[in-house]
Amino acid sequence: MLARRLRPSAARWSQQCSQQWARAYSAQAAKGSPDIDPSALTVEKTSSPKALLDSKDLIFGRNFTDHMLSIEWTAQDGWLPPRITPYQNLSLDPSACVFHYAFTCFEGMKAYKDSKDRVRLFRPDRNMHRLNRSSSRIALPTFSGEKFTELIQKFVKMEERFIPKQKGYSLYIRPTIIGTQNTLGIGPPGSALLYVIASPVGPYYPTGFKAISLEATESAVRAWPGGVGDRKLGANYAPCIVPQMDAAKRGYQQNLWLFGEEGYVTEVGTMNMFVAWVNEDGVKELITAPLDGTILEGVTRESILELAREKLVPEGWKVSEQKFTMAQMKKAADEGRLLEAFGAGTAAVVSPVKAITWRGEEIKIPLSPGKETGPLAESFWNWMLAIQYGEVEHPWSKVLSE
Ligand SMILES: *Cc1c(COP(=O)(O)O)cnc(C)c1O
Numbered sequence: 001m002l003a004r005r006l007r008p009s010a011a012r013w014s015q016q017c018s019q020q021w022a023r024a025y026s027a028q029a030a031k032g033s034p035d036i037d038p039s040a041l042t043v044e045k046t047s048s049p050k051a052l053l054d055s056k057d058l059i060f061g062r063n064f065t066d067h068m069l070s071i072e073w074t075a076q077d078g079w080l081p082p083r084i085t086p087y088q089n090l091s092l093d094p095s096a097c098v099f100h101y102a103f104t105c106f107e108g109m110k111a112y113k114d115s116k117d118r119v120r121l122f123r124p125d126r127n128m129h130r131l132n133r134s135s136s137r138i139a140l141p142t143f144s145g146e147k148f149t150e151l152i153q154k155f156v157k158m159e160e161r162f163i164p165k166q167k168g169y170s171l172y173i174r175p176t177i178i179g180t181q182n183t184l185g186i187g188p189p190g191s192a193l194l195y196v197i198a199s200p201v202g203p204y205y206p207t208g209f210k211a212i213s214l215e216a217t218e219s220a221v222r223a224w225p226g227g228v229g230d231r232k233l234g235a236n237y238a239p240c241i242v243p244q245m246d247a248a249k250r251g252y253q254q255n256l257w258l259f260g261e262e263g264y265v266t267e268v269g270t271m272n273m274f275v276a277w278v279n280e281d282g283v284k285e286l287i288t289a290p291l292d293g294t295i296l297e298g299v300t301r302e303s304i305l306e307l308a309r310e311k312l313v314p315e316g317w318k319v320s321e322q323k324f325t326m327a328q329m330k331k332a333a334d335e336g337r338l339l340e341a342f343g344a345g346t347a348a349v350v351s352p353v354k355a356i357t358w359r360g361e362e363i364k365i366p367l368s369p370g371k372e373t374g375p376l377a378e379s380f381w382n383w384m385l386a387i388q389y390g391e392v393e394h395p396w397s398k399v400l401s402e
Contacts, residue, residue: 035079035147036079041151052200058201064087065198066086067086068084069082069084072194075191084154084158102235103189105134107134107175107232112163112170120390127299128148130231140179140189141192156171164200168203171201172199172347174197174199175195177194180193208372209373209377211373212352212353214268215250217247220243222236224294227294229266230294232296252357254268262323263327270296271298271344277339283317288305300384311383326359329358330363339366342373350373352367
């Protein structure tokens with residue numbers, strides 16, 4: 001009986017799915033799907049505030065603040081009133097579609113304490129834009145990024161005591177959307193939950209930069225044209241762990257994702273990849289893969305590109321969003337033209353690379369004398385942190401109102 005219910009004929013199944021879609025969409029159209037309403041926020045404070053951990057004991061993504069922000073959505077009524085509650089377990093039916101068909105996407109952003117004890121976010125509009133793009137790609141609802149940011153600010157303000165003061169420390173913020181409809185039918189979820197949790201984090205390099213060695217992965221691809229590698233969908237990450245473990249077994253800290261027979265360099269682990277070389281025309285060039293649908297549009301990537309255009313181009317550098325291959329990197333290294341390579345992402349900001357093993361050969365990448373980073377990665381790290389921690393005023397850094 002159970003088996004029969006789980007496996008209706010394909011025809012009946014698809015019929016059920018399309019009925020479900022029709023219901024969901026007509027309900028949405030009828031109600032005009034109200035947007036998130038920050039003024040409807042209710043707050044329930046915890047009665048048992050957590051003790052703060054010593055900064056040195058912080059492990060990335062293991063400890064969370066006292067509260068969480070949640071906003072439910074239904075196809076019928078749109079976004080329901082937002083709630084801040086004590087941090088707690090979710091209660092979901094085992095049939096909830098998130099568990100079966102990966103209706104889940106997320107963001108990663110940070111709140112920083114500046115030297116005047118003010119709290120700052122870094123380009124939250126970019127994270128909101130990306131979360132909407134991720135969510136809509138998997139038939140989950142979209143929302144006003146400005147309204148959601150307003151709520152995140154209220155939430156972060158409440159959790160302010162968890163943001164460590166020292167430079168390099170921050171509060172990692174994890175907005176997540178999941179499909180919550182109870183059904184094994186594959187269709188657009190009729191209900192969803194958008195929630196935010198936050199975790200105090202220490203500096204990625206507590207004792208200074210540590211350059212990493214990469215293994216170029218040729219047995220698996222992370223993303224492909226027409227795929228979803230440019231969205232932060234949960235489904236993109238689980239399949240990356242085994243290739244990562246394989247690289248780790250051979251002593252590499254990360255794997256480098258390639259695409260196609262040409263061996264195009266795409267991303268490093270879950271960071272965007274930058275290479276600096278003297279190109280074949282003899283021009284100093286900073287290059288990263290273009291946003292062709294296979295590359296996650298990193299906020300750090302975008303910021304580094306803008307900073308490079310502002311600060312490096314006047315010094316004669318070329319800044320390119322262009323495809324480039326492992327063979328080109330190897331040739332540049334052999335000819336002494338390879339200058340630097342680094343990953344870029346919110347967690348580490350920049351992650352200097354000292355070597356890449358590709359088809360059994362190690363390509364060595366120069367570092368500054370006596371350092372675990374090259375000069376460019378170090379400059380970008382300094383420029384980015386100065387903005388994030390409000391040491392220089394910049395429109396990217398958003399101070400939270402009191
Ligand atoms: C999140 C992510 C990045 C970096 O994005 P940022 O916005 O800079 O943190 C790069 N690549 C992948 C695959 C990612 O998931």
